[in-house]
Amino acid sequence: MEPNDLELWQKIQAFELDEPGVEFKFSDRLARENGWTKGYAKRVMEEYKKFIFLCCVSKQGVTPSDPVDQAWHLHLTFTRSYWTDLCKNTLNREIHHNPTKGGRREAAKFDGFYTSSNKLYADKFGMQPPANIWQDNYTRFSDINFQRVNIGRYWLVKKPRFSVYSLVLLMLFIACATFIQASDTILSALLMLGIITVIIIAVYKWESDPDRWKNKDDDRTGGGCSTAGSGCNGGDFTSHHSDHHSGGHDSGGHSGCGSGCSGCSSSGCSGCGGGGD
Structure with missing residues (x-):
């Protein structure tokens, strides 16, 4: 320079x-x-x-x-x-x-x-x-x-985009649905629903800001030179x-x-x- x-x-x-x-x-x-x-x-x-x-x-x-x-x-x-x-x-x-x-x-x-x-x-x-x-x-x-x-007037629902994470979520959903159907107790079914909900939220947050997960210091350092x-x-x-x-x-x-x-x-x-x- x-x-x-x-x-x-x-x-x-x-x-x-x-x-x-x-x-x-x-x-x-x-x-x-x-x-x-x-x-x-x-x-x-x-x-x-x-x-x-x-x-x-x-x-x-x-x-x-x-x-x-x-x-x-x-x-x-x-x-x-x-x-x-x-x-x-x-x-x-x-x-x-x-x-x-x-x-x-x-x-x-x-x-x-x-x-x-x-x-x-x-x-x-x-x-x-x-x-x-x-x-x-x-x-x-x-x-x-x-x-x-x-x-405040409209709900925004993110369109799914095909990726490895989408495929993993689909497989997880099928596995959980099968488990819930075969489960004898409502507690087990609720537990599996809770697990899949947490995973979906985590994947959504990762896709929204993947950099944040790679380096937590990014929020403080920014991208300047x-x-x-x-x-x-x-x-x-x-x-x-x-x-x-x-x-x-x-x-x-x-x-x-x-x-x-x-x-x-x-x-x-x-x-x-x-x-x-």
Whole structure:
């Protein structure tokens, strides 16, 4: 990392998204609105900071993953924190979020920016982006059928997805059903029902946040890298604008179906100013 990059990254990393002394913090809202654990939301926030950094150093274009884009969307609603504290006082430039204009060309452009984002991430931070936050290209641009749902009025039932765990659950269910049918006492039947319920809940929680089970420290450490950075130099707060989402310099691109910085179509940022869906 060049000294200017390191200096910028340290500024961004030190930026506080969770306002001290506030009972309902940014991380709480991000977790609640997306149905995430608090630990996962914290990791997404760290990846969001990395995305902002990539916006400032990319010469081509940057597009965030969907979880990172959700953090970006939410941060934009904290107008003073985003426009004044982050863009003006920390980056000294604006990062705009521009929705996609649709069409195949936009989709192809954002797909390319997302690929370059992952490569730039590995180059700047010396590691691959976490797969449970930065999905592959196909998932990033296909798994986007979201709607705002009032969970106080509707029940949400997760669709089963076939996996080894689904197969194990099916076999366990059949075994338990057979045991219950052959059982002479109601106590044995209730015991087996309790066991299968506990296993189903455990598998559901594992699928919801598998990282949490691999490393319990993840909830505290997040996903950041404290030894990388990039200077967002060469532009004042008011002079850098563009209509796209991908990386650090004005490139005259448009936004598409995603979000990013400087020249994207799905999402990205432009000229350290970017957009998204």
